[in-house]
Amino acid sequence: MSQKISKPVTDEESRPFWEGLNNKELLIQQCGSCGENIFYPRSICPYCFSEEIQWRKVTGNGKIYSYTVVHQAFGPYKEEVPFVVGIVELDEGVRMMTRIIGDREQIEVDKEVTVLFEQIDDDFTLPYFQLV
Ligand SMILES: [Zn+2]
Numbered sequence: 001m002s003q004k005i006s007k008p009v010t011d012e013e014s015r016p017f018w019e020g021l022n023n024k025e026l027l028i029q030q031c032g033s034c035g036e037n038i039f040y041p042r043s044i045c046p047y048c049f050s051e052e053i054q055w056r057k058v059t060g061n062g063k064i065y066s067y068t069v070v071h072q073a074f075g076p077y078k079e080e081v082p083f084v085v086g087i088v089e090l091d092e093g094v095r096m097m098t099r100i101i102g103d104r105e106q107i108e109v110d111k112e113v114t115v116l117f118e119q120i121d122d123d124f125t126l127p128y129f130q131l132v
Helices: 015-022 075-080
Strands: 026-031 053-058 061-070 083-090 095-101 112-121 124-131
Touching: 015 026, 015 053, 015 124, 061 095, 095 112
Parallel strands: 095 124
Antiparallel strands: 026 053, 061 083, 061 112, 083 095, 112 124
16 A cells, blocks of 8 residues: 555544544444434434433444445555445444445345454554455
8 A cells, every 4th residue: 555544533522433443342322311323423412412422332233235336546545446335234223434345246235244343553443344
């Protein structure tokens, strides 16, 4: 890889998420007031506007909601094409955009996937998903 992937900006809302990934844990938020699961991280519940947001560890199991095959990319991803980017719906109901790893012939909507932790460098890990 000739260029490094730029790291995400970590703020108060998202820090536990990124720290969790470095510890090989996938964390999402849950509202302590209405019980809804929340992703991406934020400080106020988007369902009931409560500030009682808690973090919870999830299994990282889910299914493919949507995906696309990337044939052209720029920067650090240029040499990795073709690759699959998709939206995974976790068992907890939240959806996250991610890289999907595996045999492209096998990748389909609704197929089960599980998280894998792709360590990019010493303090930066991304959640990718692979077919179960
Ligand atoms: Zn709520």
